[in-house]
Amino acid sequence: MKRTATRLADSRELIYYDERDDAVRDAVDRRELPPPPATPQLRHDPLTDEWVAVAAHRQSRTFLPPANECPLCPSTPDRLTEIPDTDYDVVVFENRFPSFSQRDAWLDIVTLPALNPIRAAQGRCEVVCFTADHDASFATLTPGRVRTVLDVLADRTATLATIPEVEQVFCFENRGIEIGVTLHHPHGQIYAYPFLAPRTRAMLAAARAHADRTGGRHLFADVLAAERSAGERVVVSNEHWTAFVPAAARWPFEVIVAPHRPAADLPSLTDEERDAFGPLYLEVLRRLDGLFGVPMPYVSAWHQAPVRTGRDLSYLHLQLFSIRRAPGKLKYLAGSESAMGVFVNDIAPEHAARLLREADAT
Amino acid sequence: MKRTATRLADSRELIYYDERDDAVRDAVDRRELPPPPATPQLRHDPLTDEWVAVAAHRQSRTFLPPANECPLCPSTPDRLTEIPDTDYDVVVFENRFPSFSQRDAWLDIVTLPALNPIRAAQGRCEVVCFTADHDASFATLTPGRVRTVLDVLADRTATLATIPEVEQVFCFENRGIEIGVTLHHPHGQIYAYPFLAPRTRAMLAAARAHADRTGGRHLFADVLAAERSAGERVVVSNEHWTAFVPAAARWPFEVIVAPHRPAADLPSLTDEERDAFGPLYLEVLRRLDGLFGVPMPYVSAWHQAPVRTGRDLSYLHLQLFSIRRAPGKLKYLAGSESAMGVFVNDIAPEHAARLLREADAT
Numbered sequence: 001m002k003r004t005a006t007r008l009a010d011s012r013e014l015i016y017y018d019e020r021d022d023a024v025r026d027a028v029d030r031r032e033l034p035p036p037p038a039t040p041q042l043r044h045d046p047l048t049d050e051w052v053a054v055a056a057h058r059q060s061r062t063f064l065p066p067a068n069e070c071p072l073c074p075s076t077p078d079r080l081t082e083i084p085d086t087d088y089d090v091v092v093f094e095n096r097f098p099s100f101s102q103r104d105a106w107l108d109i110v111t112l113p114a115l116n117p118i119r120a121a122q123g124r125c126e127v128v129c130f131t132a133d134h135d136a137s138f139a140t141l142t143p144g145r146v147r148t149v150l151d152v153l154a155d156r157t158a159t160l161a162t163i164p165e166v167e168q169v170f171c172f173e174n175r176g177i178e179i180g181v182t183l184h185h186p187h188g189q190i191y192a193y194p195f196l197a198p199r200t201r202a203m204l205a206a207a208r209a210h211a212d213r214t215g216g217r218h219l220f221a222d223v224l225a226a227e228r229s230a231g232e233r234v235v236v237s238n239e240h241w242t243a244f245v246p247a248a249a250r251w252p253f254e255v256i257v258a259p260h261r262p263a264a265d266l267p268s269l270t271d272e273e274r275d276a277f278g279p280l281y282l283e284v285l286r287r288l289d290g291l292f293g294v295p296m297p298y299v300s301a302w303h304q305a306p307v308r309t310g311r312d313l314s315y316l317h318l319q320l321f322s323i324r325r326a327p328g329k330l331k332y333l334a335g336s337e338s339a340m341g342v343f344v345n346d347i348a349p350e351h352a353a354r355l356l357r358e359a360d361a362t
Numbered sequence: 363m364k365r366t367a368t369r370l371a372d373s374r375e376l377i378y379y380d381e382r383d384d385a386v387r388d389a390v391d392r393r394e395l396p397p398p399p400a401t402p403q404l405r406h407d408p409l410t411d412e413w414v415a416v417a418a419h420r421q422s423r424t425f426l427p428p429a430n431e432c433p434l435c436p437s438t439p440d441r442l443t444e445i446p447d448t449d450y451d452v453v454v455f456e457n458r459f460p461s462f463s464q465r466d467a468w469l470d471i472v473t474l475p476a477l478n479p480i481r482a483a484q485g486r487c488e489v490v491c492f493t494a495d496h497d498a499s500f501a502t503l504t505p506g507r508v509r510t511v512l513d514v515l516a517d518r519t520a521t522l523a524t525i526p527e528v529e530q531v532f533c534f535e536n537r538g539i540e541i542g543v544t545l546h547h548p549h550g551q552i553y554a555y556p557f558l559a560p561r562t563r564a565m566l567a568a569a570r571a572h573a574d575r576t577g578g579r580h581l582f583a584d585v586l587a588a589e590r591s592a593g594e595r596v597v598v599s600n601e602h603w604t605a606f607v608p609a610a611a612r613w614p615f616e617v618i619v620a621p622h623r624p625a626a627d628l629p630s631l632t633d634e635e636r637d638a639f640g641p642l643y644l645e646v647l648r649r650l651d652g653l654f655g656v657p658m659p660y661v662s663a664w665h666q667a668p669v670r671t672g673r674d675l676s677y678l679h680l681q682l683f684s685i686r687r688a689p690g691k692l693k694y695l696a697g698s699e700s701a702m703g704v705f706v707n708d709i710a711p712e713h714a715a716r717l718l719r720e721a722d723a724t
Contacts, residue, residue: 040706045610046572046585048564052610053706056713099698099706113588115581116609172697180694191698198703202410202560210408219477223408226475247478248407248414301701319701332542333695335534336461336553339663339681341560344402344415344461351418 001151008082009033014093016085017152019144027075027084038106040099040121042194051195053121055099065183067134072185074132083129089145090152091129092190098125100191102163122165124192128152134185137295138173139285141186146278153190153302154266154274160192161307168193168200168306171266176297178330179323188300196306203303207313220315224258233353236283240276243284245353250343252325253291253352255284258317265304265316281318283361288322290360297330298322363513370444371395376455378447379514381506389437389446400468402461402483404556413557415483417461427545429496433458434547436494445491451507452514453491454552460487462553464525484527486554490514496547499657500535501647503548508640515552515664516628516636522554523669530555530562530668533628538659540692541685550662558668565665569675582677586620595715598645602638605646607715612705614687615653615714617646620679627666627678643680645723650684652722659692660684 004016004025010033016025040055065071071082083091094101100123112118130141130149141149153171160169173188174181196204210219224242227233233245235255243257257280259273269277288296299321305314323331325346336342364380366387372395378387402417427433433444445453456463462485474480492503492511503511519531535550536543558566572581586604589595595607597617605619619642621635631639650658661683667676685693687708698704 043610043711045608045612046581047568047608048561049568049571050564050610050703052612053704054610054710055706055708056710111592111594112609113585113592115585115588170698170702172701174696180692180696189697191702191704193702193704198564199410199701202412202703206409206411209411219408223475223477226477230473230475232473246407246409247474248405248412248416250407250414299697299700301697303701321700330542333700334536334542335551335661335663336532338661338683338695339534339561339665340532340553340555341412341564342415342553342555344417346417348416348418349405 001148003155006084008084008093010036012036012094012096014083014091016088017090017092017148017155019089019148023089025085025088027086029080029084031080036094036101036103037097039101039103041106042119042121043112044117046115050198053099055097055121057097067184070134070183070185072127072129072183072187073134082127088129088132090131090148092126092152092156095125095127095189100125100193121194122163123194124160124163124166124190126156126190128156128171128188128190130186130188136186137175138186138300139282139289141282143278143282146282147274149188150266150269150274150277154269156190157265157304158267160190163192165194166192166307167195167309168197169304170197171302173298173300175300176295178297179299196309200303200306200310204310204313207310211313218262218313218315220258220317221262224260224315232350235287235353235356236280238276238280240273241280243280245349245356247349249321249345249349249352251321251323252331252345252347253288253296253356254319254321254349255288255356256317256319257281257284258315263316264311264314266302269316284320284356286361287356287359288320290362291355292324292327293360294327296322296324363510365517368446370446370455372398374398374456374458376445376453378450379452379454379510379517381451381510385451387447387450389448391442391446393442398456398463398465399459401463401465403468404481404483405474406479408477412560415461417459417483419459429546432496432545432547434489434491434545434549435496444489450491450494452493452510454488454514454518457487457489457551462487462555483556484525485556486522486525486528486552488518488552490518490533490550490552492548492550498548499537500548500662501644501651503644505640505644508644509636511550512628512631512636512639516631518552519627519666520629522552525554527556528554528669529557529671530559531666532559533664535660535662537662538657540659541661558671562665562668566672566675569672573675580624580675580677582620582679583624586622586677594712597649597715597718598642600638600642602635603642605642607711607718609711611683611707611711611714613683613685614693614707614709615650615658615718616681616683616711617650617718618679618681619643619646620677625678626673626676628664631678646682646718648723649718649721650682652724653717654686654689655722656689658684658686
C-alpha cells in the first residue's frame, strides 16, 4: 500500500492510499474554497456528565447532491471535487464540515453558566472513500479492497492517536438515507474524539467490574467464548473471526464481528486476521441486504481501545446494526430510547440470527 | 376529577378520568379479543451493564391505521375501539402491545450465556388519550385539559409506584410520524420500568457527585438558577415554571421545563404549580410548531424521582426535543450518536432559544 499525502485548496489534508506501489498522485486542487470553519465547541452537560459538540456551521453542509455533483467522486477535467485526481483506490481527507478539528476555536460568543464548562472540540473528522465507483457499496467491494480499507483505518487510528488532544479514534460507516446519510458515494468516517464516548465509558466500567469480580478475566473474551459455544446467535465464522447477534441486541438486526484473538485495536490486528476479515464481513453485509431484498440502512462501528486508558480492558469489535425491522418499517428511537436510553427490541436476537443465516448471501 | 376503572374484553385495565364529577362510565367492551401477550423479556447486556427489553410480539402492532379505524377514538354503535364509551375526557389503558407488563413470562425459549441474565420485563405500559378529538394535538388542548392530563399523570405515577417490581415511572409523548408514531390520535404513554433507566442513572450519579463536591447543593436547582440568571437560553417563564434550552442541548430544538420549587415528582406538585404549567407549556409547544410553520415531530419526556432511590437527588423536569433541524431536514442518530452516545448539535442552543422566542406563538 502506497501512501501519498497532499493538501486541498483550503489547506485540509488529503491522503491517497494506493494498492499499487507505483501510483503517482500529484494532481493539484484548483478550486477556490473558503477557509475551513472554526473548530466547534464542546459543552459539558452537567446533568448527565457528558460532552456535547455544538457545530453550528454544519447546518449548511452538502445535502443529498445529485450524482453528477457528488463531491466524493474523482475530479474530471470538467468538474472539480474533493478528490483532485481523476481516479483513486482509497482516499482519506479532512471533513469539510467537521464536528471536531484543530483550527481556531469559536468560544467567545455566549455567556455560559459556570456549571457548563466549554472548550474547543479539538480532534479530527475524516472522510474515507472506499472506491472511486459512485454506484458501489461496501458490500460490493472485493475482499482485497476491504483489506486495503482495514489497513487504512489502522493507519489512521495510529496517526490520529498522536494528536495530543485525541483520547479515542472511532471509525464507522453510515449507510442509507433512512439513517441520515447525506452523500450516497460509498464512504466511511473517522471521528477522533478529545474525550471518551459514553458507550466506551460504560464498556470500560463493565469490563473493569467483571475483571474485579473474576480475578482478572476479560469480559468481552468471555462473552465471545459463550456465544461461540452457544452457537444459536452466531451468523457466520471463520478461523479468525466470528459474527454473532448479541443476546441483548438493542436493534432489530445487530451483529458483532470480533477477532478470536484478543486485539485491543485495529493497528494490532495481524496480517492473517486482516486478510480473513473481508470475506466474513462481506458475507454478513450480503446477508443483511438479502433479508428483505432491499439495501439495508446500517451503522457499522469499530469499537477499539482508547488512546491513553483502558487498553487492557478493551477488545476490538465491529458493531453493525440496522434500523429496518421489516420491509416497510423502521425502528425509531422515540421516548424510551431517546429520552431514557432504554431500548425495546421487537425481534428476538435468536430469530434475527436465524433470519440472517437463512438470508440470501449471493 | 372523577376516576372510573373498568376492564377491557381481554382483561386489560382502562380508567376514565372525567372533568365532571357526575360522569357515568358503564359501557362494556363487547369486542372479541385474544388474551394479552406474554410479558416480554429483559436481557442484561454485560458489555454496557444495561437492560434491554425483547418484545417480539410488538412486530405485529397496529401501524398507521386510517383515521376511520383509529383504536383511540371513542367507540360508536358501528365501530368498537379500545375505549368502550362513546366519549371521554382523558382515558388511560394498558397498552395492547406492551414492552413491560404483569402477565405470564416468556423466558424459556433460548439458551443464554450465564453472562446474560434474563428476567421477565415486569412493569406496565399504558396509553394516555388526551382528548376524544382525533384531529387535536397536545398544543390545541385547553389549559384546563392540560391540568387534567397533569393530574392523571400524577395519579398514574403514584399508582404504578405501588407495583412491587416497578423502580421508575416514565410519562412521555411521542408526536409525529418522523419519530415513529404509529397512531395519530393525540396520546401519550407511560412506561413503568423494573430498573433505573441509563439516563436516570447518569443524572443521579452526576447529582450525587455535585452534592459531594459542594457540601450538599442540588445540581438541577443550581443549573436552573444559573439559566434563569443568564437569561440567554430562556424561552418563556411564569411565576412557577421556566422553560429554557439547555446550554449543552443534544437536539436541534430542545427545551427543559422545570418548576421553580424543587419537586421530586409529579405527585408532589402543588395545585398552583399544576395550574401554571398548562399556559406555559402550551406556549412552548405553539412556538415549536411556529418555528417552521409545520407541526414539529417531538418527544416530550417527564424526568422524575425513581420509586425507591435517589429521591433527594431528583428534580422533576420535562425534556422536550425535536429532531427537525430545518423545514426539509431531520437530525438523525447515526454512528456517533447511536454507536458511541456522542451527540453533535448543528444549532447553537442560544440560537435555538432566540428562534423559539421569536417564533409565532398564536
